[in-house]
Amino acid sequence: MNREELQMLGFEIVAYAGDARSSLMKLLHEVRHGNFDHVEDYLKEADENLKRAHNAQTKALSEEASGNNLDIGFIFVHGQDHLMTTILLQEIIQDFVELYKEKYNK
Template identity: 30%
Template sequence: MDSEKLYEIAFQIIVHAGESRSLSSEAMDKAEKYDFEGAKESLDKANEEFLACHQIQTDLLTAEANREKNEINIILIHAQDHLTMAITAMENAKRFMNLYEKLSKMEGK
């Protein structure tokens, strides 16, 4: 795969992972306001964006497993960081949503 194509792929991962992370943050904001339906909707969208970038990563891994060598560059490494942050943000959003749901029950809301 040529360098230009690899840069394009890396930026696709960054875009999807960034959107996933933003939507996860949005889900936490909604949960904080006890808008659990809205929070779940935002988290579902975050998961869709995550799955899109995860598929791109899986395609790269599959190509590598099929002995198609890819040039590793700093942008691709940066993209992998964004993917990791998106995963962490989704996990944190789920935990915060559970916490706020428990808190809302304790407060009787």
């Protein structure tokens, strides 16, 4: 895998993680206002995008595990950063959903 291909994977990871983050933030906005109608939809949407981002990441991991030395640039690192922070956000927002359910007794 050359540097350009790795950069494209980085962009792919950023895009999918960004879409997941957007879904999670919409979800948080909804539950703050007591609306729990679309919780599962938003969580599923975020999870699907995180899986896509993770699959892109796995391509690079597989390359390196196969013994190929990767020329990792900032774009790929930026993608990794987006992915990991969005996974953390997902975990935190799932806790917030439960807390807001308790608050609104749903």
